[in-house]
Amino acid sequence: MIDIRQLFQQRLALLRAEITPASARAHIRRNARGYSEAIAGVAAASLVIALVRQFTQIANISLIYLLVVLYLAARYGRAPAILASILSFLAYDFFFIPPYYRFTVEDPAEWISLFALLVTALVIGQLTAAVHARADEAIASQRRIATLYEFAQLIASTNDQRELLDALAQRLLAEFAPEGMTACAIITPDTLGHPSVRASAPADHPALRAFDLQVRELAGRAAWVLSKGSPVADSMLVTENGVARQETSLYLPLRSGKRIVGALGVIGGERMRQIAGVAPDNSDQPVPGAARADTPSRDPQAQLFQALCDQIALAIERDTLRQQAIHAEALRESDKLKNALLGSVTHDLRTPLASIKAAASSLLQPGVAWSDEEQRELLESIDESADRLNRLVSNLLDLSRLEAGVATPQLEWYPLQDVLAPVLDRLELSGRVQGRVITLDLPDDLPLVPMDHEQIEQVLTNLIENALKYSPQDTPIEIHAHVIGTPPELQVSVVDHGVGIPASEKRAIFDKFYRVQHVRLPWDPKHPPVGTGLGLAISASIIRAHGGRIWVESTPGEGATFIFTLPIPADRPTGALPPVRAVAGVPTATEPVREAPAPEGAPEEGSDDG
C-alpha cells in the first residue's frame, strides 16, 4: 500500500507543475508576455526589413511580419496575434511606405499591399490560434481521460478501503486545486447511519479540521445530503496562520445508480461552486446547466468533476458490497458452527434429560415397590443429571454471550482469594471434588487485580474441573498464584498429575468442541471423560477479553499445567478505609450503642486498622 501512496505523491508533484501555469494569474502573466513579444517581434521584423532594403529591393518583404504573427498566434493565441497584425500594418506604413515616417500613403497602389498585409496577418493569426486552441483542448481532454483512468486504476488496484479513499481524495484535490479547491473530504454513513469523514485531503489542512468539526458537530448538513441527495452550500470560518477567512464549503451527494452511498465535502471558492453545480445560496436548487443538474454541463472541468465523483461513489459502493459479502460469509460460517454446535449439544443435552426421564418415570410406575436404597439411587441420578444440564446450559449461554461480544468484562479490583474460595466451595458442595486434595499456594500479599469475578470464577471452575477429570483419584490438584514480570501480571496455574496433553494438541484444546483425541484414563478405562468441549474455549475468550494470556504446559503421562495471566495496571488503588470507633445505629437487639472502652492489651488499638 505504501508504494501506491509514494507513486501517487510523485504523480501529484508532476501534475502540480504541469497545471500551475494554467491558473488565472499565470494566464494573465502569459498574455502580458505575448503582448510584449508582439511589440518586440514587430520591431525586430521592421529592423530586418530596413537592413535588407539597404542592399536590395524585394517586392514582398512585408511577409516577414507574417512570420511574427504566425509565431505569436501559435504561441500565445488570438489576442497577441491581432496586436502584432495591427502593429505590423502601422510599422510598415510608417517606416517603409513613402512618405516615410508618416502614417500617410502617396501611391494609392500601396494601400492595396498594406491592407493585403493586414488582412493576411489577421486571417493567419485567427486560423493558427484556432488550430492551436483545438490542440490545447485535445491535450486537456486527454489529460482528463488520463485522470479518470488513473482513478479507475487506483480503485481497481487498491484493496485497503481507507488507503483508497485517501488516495482518491488527494487525487481529486490535485486535479481541482487550480480551480480553487483547498480541501476535500469523503463522508460516508457509519453503521448507525451518522455521517463520518472517511478520508480527506490534504491530511492536515486547517480548513479540514474545521470541516471535520462541522461534519461531526453539525452532522445535520452531511446527514441531510446523505438522506435527500441534494447538494448544499455552506460557509465556514477557517483560521490559517492566525488569519481567519471565510470559505465556501460544499456537500455533494455521491451516487451509485440511484442510491446515495456517501457525500463529498469540498472547501473552495466560487469557481468550485460552479463546477460542482451548487446554487450560491442555501437553496437546494442546482445551478442550471451545472454538473449536478440532470443535463450534463458543457464545462469540461465540471464534467470531469462529475465523472470523478462517480468513480468515488463506485469505490464506496464496491467496499459496501465487499463488506456485505464478508458478512454473508461470516453468517455462513456461523451457520456451520451452529449446526456443529447443535449436533454436539443435542447429544449432551439428551443424555442427562434421558436419565432424568428414566429415573422419574421409574419412580412413578404404578404398582412397583421400590426399596429405600433403589429410590435413593434413582433420585440421586435425577439430581446429578439436573446439575449437569444446568452446567451445560450456562456454558452455552456464556459462550454465546462472549462470542457476541456482549459479555465485556465488568472489571473490579478483587483479591484472587475472594474469587477462588467460592469456586472451591461450590465444587465441594456439588460433590465434584469427592475427597480429592486441592492445595493452594497463594502469597498473603497478593495484590488486587481488575477482573470480572463471574468470568474468572468460571475460568477457575473450568480449569479445576478439567484437572479433577483428567487425573487419578489419589493425586492432588495444585493451585499457584504469583505476581511476575514488568509490567506486573498475576499468574495463576492449575496443576494436575494426570494423563497430560500431547504437544500436537496444546493449541487445539482451546478451540470450540475440541476434546483431546482418543483419551483413555488408565485408572478408569471404562468411563471415558464426558464434556462439552466448550470449557477451555470459554476460558480462553474470557482471559483474552481481560487482556491476559492462557496456555498449557504438559508432559504426556505426567500431567498438565494450565496457566493464565491477568494484567495488573499501574493505577491500582492504594489507601485504606479510615478507622471507626463505634457504630451508631447498627440495628441490634442485644446491646445499646455505647462508646466501648478498648480491651486491655490490644496492640492494634493505638494505630487501629492498618
Added chain:
Amino acid sequence: MDEARIPQPEDLGDAQETRVEGAGARVLVIDDEIQIARAVRAGLSGSGFVVEWAATGTLGMERIAQWRPDVVLLDLTLPDLDGLEVCRQVRAWSQVPIIVLSVRAGDADKIAALELGADDYLTKPFSMGELVARVRVALRHVALRAGGAGAAARFQTGDLSIDFERRQVTMDGVEIHLTPTEYEVLKYLAINSGKVITHRTLLRAVWGPHYEDETHYLRVFIGQLRHKIEPDPTRPRYLITDPGVGYRLRAPD
C-alpha cells in the same frame, strides 16, 4: 394495583406473632411457575412448614396482607409486576423476610433486591436443602428482632464466638484482638449472620454514606480481618465472600 386493598403498616401492628421454625411457620411462594411452586411446597412441607402459593405479584401482596406469612419466597420474573417492584412495595408496609428466587444470575439484580429490602436470594436451580437452610436463617432473624434486648448477648458459630457485652471475640476459646473497626464490622455481620450484606450496606453501616463506593478497600479490609478470625484465610469458613454482592457471616449452629 388496587390501592384500597393494600394494607398500611399500622394494620399489621408490631405484635406480629412469630412462629418457631418448622413448627407450622408460614411460607408464601410468589412464582408463576407451577412446577417450582409444587416442588417448593413438597420440599418445605416435609420440613414442617405450611406453604401457600400466589402466581402473580398482585395476588402475592394480597396474600402477605391477609395471611401474614413468616417468610416470603419471591420470584423476580412475574407476569404482572417486576419482582423488584413487589419487594419495594411490600417493604413500605411489612418487615416480613423476603427471599428472592431467580434465574437471573447477574450481580446487579441480586444487589438491587437486597438493597430494596430483600433478606436473601437464591439462584435457580437450587437444592431443597439450601432453600430450607435459608428459610430457617430468615426465621431466626425475625425471632432475634422480636426477642428484645438480652436475647442474645453472645454469638456463636463454629469455634468463633462474640461476646457483645464485653466486646470480646474468641476463636476456640482464645481471645482474638480486633481493632474497634474490625469489631464493628464483625458485629454488624454477626447480627445479620447467615444473610448476605451488600458491600454498600456494610460500608454505609460502619463507615457512613461517604464511603459507600469504596468496595475495593473493603475487600482489602475483609482480607485483613480474615487473617485474624479464619484458620485458613484462603478458604474462609466463617466470613464468606459472595463475590460481586457482599459478605455473609456463617449462621449460628
